[in-house]
Amino acid sequence: MNKVKGYRNMIELTQANLAEKLGISREALNRKEQNDSFTKTEKLAITKIFNDAGLLIKFSDIFLE
Numbered sequence: 001m002n003k004v005k006g007y008r009n010m011i012e013l014t015q016a017n018l019a020e021k022l023g024i025s026r027e028a029l030n031r032k033e034q035n036d037s038f039t040k041t042e043k044l045a046i047t048k049i050f051n052d053a054g055l056l057i058k059f060s061d062i063f064l065e
Contacts, residue, residue, distance in 0.1 A: 002033045003062050004046060011053040021049055038063075 008018055019029040022042055032038050038046065047059045 002036060004036075004038070005033050007050050007055060007057065007062065011050065011055060013049075013053075018046075018049070022046070036063075 008015075015029050015033075016026045019026045022029065022045055024032075024042075032042070043059065043063050047057070047062060050057055050062070
C-alpha cells in the first residue's frame with residue numbers, strides 16, 4: 001500500500017476529502033497515490049495536513065525511502 005494512502009486511512013480521510021484539501025479531483029488523487037507522482041507543493045501540503053491531524057511524521061517519512 002502507498003504511504004500516502006496508508007496515512008490518509010489512519011486519519012480517516014477519504015480520497016475526496018484529501019483531494020478537496022489539495023485542490024485536485026478525486027480521480028487525480030487516485031492516480032497520484034498509485035504512481036506516487038505528487039508535486040513538491042502537494043507533498044508539502046500533504047505533510048502539513050497529516051501533521052495538523054495529529055500524525056507526528058516528517059516529509060521524509062512519507063516520501064523518501
